[in-house]
Amino acid sequence: MPTTPSVLCELDNGLCRLTLNRPEKLNALTLGMFQEINEYLDGLDYSAVGCLLLSGAGRSFCAGHDLDSLAAGEEAGHAERFENGLVERLANLPFPVVASVRGHCYTGGLELVLAADLIIAADNAKFADTHAKFDLVPIWGLTQRLPRRVGMAKAREMMFASRTYSGAQAEAMGLANQSVPEAELDEAVVALCRDILANSRRSNRAIKKLLHDTDGLNLAAGNAWELHHSEGHGPGFAEVIRAKRAQQKS
Known part of the structure; x- marks a missing residue:
């Protein structure tokens, strides 16, 4: 360089x-x-x-x-x-x-x-x-x-x-x-x-991949792809729920 x-x-x-x-x-x-x-x-x-x-x-x-x-x-x-x-x-x-x-x-x-x-x-x-x-x-x-x-x-x-x-x-x-x-x-x-x-890196990466993978597909095909290829819940989900419940109780 x-x-x-x-x-x-x-x-x-x-x-x-x-x-x-x-x-x-x-x-x-x-x-x-x-x-x-x-x-x-x-x-x-x-x-x-x-x-x-x-x-x-x-x-x-x-x-x-x-x-x-x-x-x-x-x-x-x-x-x-x-x-x-x-x-x-x-x-x-x-x-x-x-x-x-x-x-x-x-x-x-x-x-x-x-x-x-x-x-x-x-x-x-x-x-x-x-x-x-x-x-x-x-x-x-x-x-x-x-x-x-x-x-x-x-x-x-x-x-x-x-x-x-x-x-x-x-x-x-x-x-x-x-x-x-x-x-x-x-x-x-x-x-x-x-x-x-501030958001889940795993979620953002998975969302971006879904957007790329379905670019150009019609709605029905894209919806089906998302259903079968979404990574869904990650390990951080339960932790966020626990934190919110604890906050509500305090």
């Missing part, structure tokens, strides 16, 4: 903070950054993680793919497949992934953030897909994940017109789960992560 990492990773009390760290470049993505993320995930003790927080250092989450590296041809061939696989790896992590978005979330940054389960945005954040402005076509899953998040009609609008949407608009269309004033963003994100960490 470089002397100053382009990505930071910190694990504390079950919360893994994965931070894009090229603030002077608005965290524009490079192949090296994807390799750093992959190395962190390789070395991460998944059993110790209850939630992963994805964010960007400085004033923007991510301005997109680094155009200089694209123009230099550094992202062709195997690199494209690797980057696509890394986004897929993030999307399929067994624990909940929360993304915090301030400033820009453009194109490649939008593709990356769509790997998160939950997105919290500053109300003045800027979301956009600009592939078509540069005669580019998505390769990290945008055409698949964006329609699933906002619906096909809105996804077509975002991709065909390359318009920019605020964090508040992103919440209204279902792209972001919540938008808050920028000054309150960090507090809101930490509060959400704390709520997630």
Whole structure:
């Protein structure tokens, strides 16, 4: 890794903070950054993680793919497949992934953030897909994940017109789960992560797996899958019930 990492990773009390760290470049993505993320995930003790927080250092989450590296041809061939696989790896992590978005979330940054389960945005954040402005076509899953998040009609609008949407608009269309004033963003994100960490890690992982396993199934098939594949009660259930009963008696 470089002397100053382009990505930071910190694990504390079950919360893994994965931070894009090229603030002077608005965290524009490079192949090296994807390799750093992959190395962190390789070395991460998944059993110790209850939630992963994805964010960007400085004033923007991510301005997109680094155009200089694209123009230099550094992202062709195997690199494209690797980057696509890394986004897929993030999307399929067994624990909940929360993304915090301030400033820009453009194109490649939008593709990356769509790997998160939950997105919290500053109300003045800027979301956009600009592939078509540069005669580019998505390769990290945008055409698949964006329609699933906002619906096909809105996804077509975002991709065909390359318009920019605020964090508040992103919440209204279902792209972001919540938008808050920028000054309150960090507090809101930490509060959400704390709520997630306060719950059963086993439950959250099993729920996320059910969601992934049944994606694309119709209601009847998905309901049947849940019935036969749900992990059901865990060892923590009886303990929670005992604690509640003791509290009621006191």
